[in-house]
Amino acid sequence: MVRLAVIGLGKMGLSHVSMIRVHPNVNLVAVCDTSGFLLDILSKYTGMKTYSDFEEMLRTESLDAVLIATPSRFHESMVRLALDRGIHVFCEKPFSLDAKTSAELAALAESKSLIGQVGYHYRFVAAFQEMKRLLDLGAIGKVTHVLAEAYGPVVLRPSGSSWRSQAKEGGGCLYDYAAHPVNLLNWFFGEPMAVSGTVLNSIFSKDTDDEAYSTLRFAEGISAHLSVNWSDESYRKMSVKITATGTQGRIYADRQEIQVYLRNTAETLPSYNSGWTVNHTTELTQPVWFYVRGEEYSAQLDYFVRSIETRELNNVNSFTSAAQTDKVLSLMRDDANGLSSSMPALSPAKPARRFFFRR
Amino acid sequence: MDKLLFGDNQFFGVNHMSEEKARAQAMRFQDIRSVIEVLTSAYDEGIRTFMCTTHDRVAEVAEHVRLHPGRFPDYQFYPCMPYAHKYANAATEDGVMGALKKFAPEGNIFGAAFRGGMSIATKDIEGITRLLVDSEMKMFNGLKTPVVFLQNVVVDFLLGLGLKQTFRYFADYVKDRYGAEPGFITMNMPMLLDELESVGVENPIVCSNINKIGFRMCGGFDTYERALRERQFRAVAMSVFASGALPADEAISWIYQQPNIKSIVFGASSRSNIRHTKQLVDKYSALD
Numbered sequence: 061m062v063r064l065a066v067i068g069l070g071k072m073g074l075s076h077v078s079m080i081r082v083h084p085n086v087n088l089v090a091v092c093d094t095s096g097f098l099l100d101i102l103s104k105y106t107g108m109k110t111y112s113d114f115e116e117m118l119r120t121e122s123l124d125a126v127l128i129a130t131p132s133r134f135h136e137s138m139v140r141l142a143l144d145r146g147i148h149v150f151c152e153k154p155f156s157l158d159a160k161t162s163a164e165l166a167a168l169a170e171s172k173s174l175i176g177q178v179g180y181h182y183r184f185v186a187a188f189q190e191m192k193r194l195l196d197l198g199a200i201g202k203v204t205h206v207l208a209e210a211y212g213p214v215v216l217r218p219s220g221s222s223w224r225s226q227a228k229e230g231g232g233c234l235y236d237y238a239a240h241p242v243n244l245l246n247w248f249f250g251e252p253m254a255v256s257g258t259v260l261n262s263i264f265s266k267d268t269d270d271e272a273y274s275t276l277r278f279a280e281g282i283s284a285h286l287s288v289n290w291s292d293e294s295y296r297k298m299s300v301k302i303t304a305t306g307t308q309g310r311i312y313a314d315r316q317e318i319q320v321y322l323r324n325t326a327e328t329l330p331s332y333n334s335g336w337t338v339n340h341t342t343e344l345t346q347p348v349w350f351y352v353r354g355e356e357y358s359a360q361l362d363y364f365v366r367s368i369e370t371r372e373l374n375n376v377n378s379f380t381s382a383a384q385t386d387k388v389l390s391l392m393r394d395d396a397n398g399l400s401s402s403m404p405a406l407s408p409a410k411p412a413r414r415f416f417f418r419r
Numbered sequence: 420m421d422k423l424l425f426g427d428n429q430f431f432g433v434n435h436m437s438e439e440k441a442r443a444q445a446m447r448f449q450d451i452r453s454v455i456e457v458l459t460s461a462y463d464e465g466i467r468t469f470m471c472t473t474h475d476r477v478a479e480v481a482e483h484v485r486l487h488p489g490r491f492p493d494y495q496f497y498p499c500m501p502y503a504h505k506y507a508n509a510a511t512e513d514g515v516m517g518a519l520k521k522f523a524p525e526g527n528i529f530g531a532a533f534r535g536g537m538s539i540a541t542k543d544i545e546g547i548t549r550l551l552v553d554s555e556m557k558m559f560n561g562l563k564t565p566v567v568f569l570q571n572v573v574v575d576f577l578l579g580l581g582l583k584q585t586f587r588y589f590a591d592y593v594k595d596r597y598g599a600e601p602g603f604i605t606m607n608m609p610m611l612l613d614e615l616e617s618v619g620v621e622n623p624i625v626c627s628n629i630n631k632i633g634f635r636m637c638g639g640f641d642t643y644e645r646a647l648r649e650r651q652f653r654a655v656a657m658s659v660f661a662s663g664a665l666p667a668d669e670a671i672s673w674i675y676q677q678p679n680i681k682s683i684v685f686g687a688s689s690r691s692n693i694r695h696t697k698q699l700v701d702k703y704s705a706l707d
Binding site for chain 1: 431432433434435436437438441445504507513514543544572575576577578579580581582584585606607610632633634635636637638639661662663664
């Protein structure tokens, strides 16, 4: 049995508790949060052991693993404390707010042979896993362009009182929403060589961005456009979609399905015809032990538990891979703020010349 | 319970197979009159129960039925509460506590309790349950609601957290206050049955995915089959076509080979589909 504790009982933390508590190979030892109300309810009704002090919990309990779902700015210190005690860590995304810190934490986990995993659950969505498989097999030939999108109805009016509405605490559409399609792009194509044309714009939020657009350039001439907006009410819930176009076809995937157009058949892909092949979540998704809000959330936790049991360090959502995403997010932020531009700032009074100079 | 219940996923852009299809349906049912038209067709085909989420737009359907008692004399609703996305999105925006506060009826002790940071005991979850049930039930005022369901996201979330006492509070309150039977929707049916039994909710109405290919039947196909054979509960089968992965005839003939199926909930957008499903159910349930 893996002895595990959960820290941070917000939306993600509570949902993790509900899945991990009933995992057959996990003993949920304790939960930790600063809200006395939630702790009292859990302790009163479920007998769960609760802490309001993370360090005290680490000192008192003998733990194999922790699951950290606190606001992003606490990730760094908590991950470090856990790793220093030799505890495996699952941390919510974004991993940290500073790419250098993320890389340090990744190195620390590696030096101690500890499992580090970050909650990029889209890598556990069957349609995106199939997309990854097809891209790795070169199914659509040489990829030339990718469109990575995420839309949803989170901030629809000027309000918001949680840390998620504060950019400096890791809130905002960039860290909350854009992180997911960026992370999928990293999984498919690695780290981009350049980030340009980034727009981080507020629609309703006072202190953070509600939409994010950017152009990413990867090796081998692959370009990607990122288009993200969490103030779009036309979406019922968060929707992430990736479209990849290549010399031999096109792949579109979202949480429900993967649509593949192949110009030719390939021996390595017996289940794909030339022309269109569509596969749905109903056929692609593997069953999980417990379902709350999507198989991928359960599957990523099961994967973490199995990685601990087998000491498999080669994690699909390793700290190193998450650090890559953190790096792209910070490059985007710099790009949007004009920090990474090598061009001198131009006078806004001369729009015609601006165009000229940018050439 | 009727053998066939009419579901509402198709009306509100929910489709487990395709986002494109979901959007096309959302567009088709943009005008509430299109929804009412399909419900009326279903009613005329003999399906008088609408098992519906407490989505804002259902309030408009409820109003229509209220205004036309002569057209829908024995119409009934099985409300499924709450519409969870509204809470989940609010939790991202305002935090878990903020979301709870936002949707609790105004001027109640619940808000005051949070503001005072009080850490309270027994009455609390029961009180929260009552307030949220009342707020979701408002739209059905004056209409028949013989069964009231708790939605699967909430049921499974509470099940995972171990807050099983809430099921009992919900069941008792729905019976006492609304004279209705409590129902529970879940993706983890075998586990839920154990927990309901342990808090004394007897012979419960439990709605879960039951389909020939085992789609979203957590705990495993065999465990579901055994539960249907051996446990005392009233099973409502949803996703019998596994979101379209199974042909209708095959799906329904299989369903009626299973013991203890009291109802099937299904969604359809055309009268011909509704009629076809009804005919299949009449045919195979008669053989049962």
